[in-house]
Amino acid sequence: MIEIVETGPFNTVQDLGRPGYRDIGVSAGGAMDPFAVRIGNILVGNDEDAAAIEVQTFPFKLLFDVHTVFAVTGADGQLVLDGRELLAWCTHVAEAGQVLELKQPPTLARAYIAIGGGLDVPVLMGSRSTALRGGFGGNAGRPLINGDRIEIGSTLDELPLPANGIAVVAPAVALGDVFPAPIDGALPVRAIAAGEQELFVSDGDAFWSQIWHISSRSDRTGYRLSGEPIKPTKTIEMRSHGVVPGVIQVPPQGEPIIQMSDANTAGGYPKIAGVIECDLWRLGQARVGSRLRFVRSTHAEARAVEQAVARYVEDVQRTSQMVKRALRAMA
């Protein structure tokens, strides 16, 4: 059991989402940085898709009721256990009565707390994620509030951990050549031109060349971008069609919206481009007010990045198991 001692308004229980129900209008949801959830879960010995806490409003404090293994991933540091500063991307052990505090990370947007055994909230439609728009899943279908108590699942195969924990090199660093760092403070986001790009023929270059700001009217459903508006050459009324996270729609005012984890499942606004799936976690870690630039990408590039991510995850999986097995053998 854990108890939420202090939380901001938008922190939720999330796993890797609820895909498969878009055809009845249910967003896949899930963590904005699923990469961080996968790595956090592997480190603490869970299945990759166990439920974790997504913290996007800081500070956040929780109390452990029992001896617990945990890891904080996603964020670049700023976690404290009973006054002691700890490494992110590393396993730690908490004893009953200890309090974990996450402070605002210096540059990133979201931190994930993975707990050995995972958060044991009910599975609804195949997932433990909080569906905020539908008001179900996760912890009673709503964000966490102070005083919430959440059960922890049991660990089937608890492997011993070294005293100093097992740490990984954060994906942004380990895969630095695959995920280029911001250039002049603008995050490069790879995208492929989408259905109605030709409507923006006069403004198409303005979309790809300008630096956009993530507006404060952004959330898990979508990021609204502010910048020089891009206007279509004509207004069209489209038939509603399925959409997915990453789609960049342009409403009539000309300021693009990128659909994120809690994306609408259908839309009718013209689409200028779609962010490649393997870059979405970077957007999930981009903060309100930060800058980004779209970079034209291809299926081949997306595939190469997907494969690099898969290799990294596999490597973390294999190495952490090896270390734990070696420790068990020595014990």
Add this chain to the structure above:
Amino acid sequence: MIATLNNLSPQREIVAAAKGRARVSFIGARSFLLETSGDFDLASQRWIWALSQTVKGWADIAEVIPGMTNLLAICKETPEDPEIVVSRLLEAWNNAQSLDLAGKTIEIPVHYGGPYATDLPALCEFSGLSDRDVVRIHYEATYRVFALGSAPGFGYLHGLDPRICMPRKAVPSLRMEKGCVTIGGMQTGVAMLTGPNGWNSIGYAQLQMFDPASSIPALMAPGDTVRFVPARIEL
């Protein structure tokens, strides 16, 4: 609201002879949107229903989301050659046979007008019709659920009389109540969530159409027939 099986009244609309062309575009690297250029009608949608069944059977496809005379296919991983997926989808479209999904009939009692009908005056102005006529034209029609989407359990309904079609708003309402009966372009539906909504509200329906704990979470399914029954008209 009453849901009954619709076995006694099979739909027998005439199927158009020509299928219309389709085009496929990308959303990101894994999703492919097939849109038909044909009419927005039941015949086109029956081909989409058939295409949906076919594409669901492909091993490399994770999800299929039928829309309004269109279909989104999501691949499990980014395909090596996207053009192959495009050609397979187009070929499947060309080969698709008409498929009728004769579902149940759902009657939805509506309170037309009143405090929730925030866009009825604008619709009257846009259509040049009286509020009484707009409401009557809306409830006299019979609608088919073409697809679900946008919100849990939300059904896109076909069958709106062109006289009361009205474009979606340029600036969506920030907070439209769940239950509002709305018109967006050539489509009509019932808002499933309270929140931002670009459609135009003409009334209100009290209903529970989605339950995540149920084995069939959404009440509506593609192919169902929907009738709006005026429970109250307040103009």
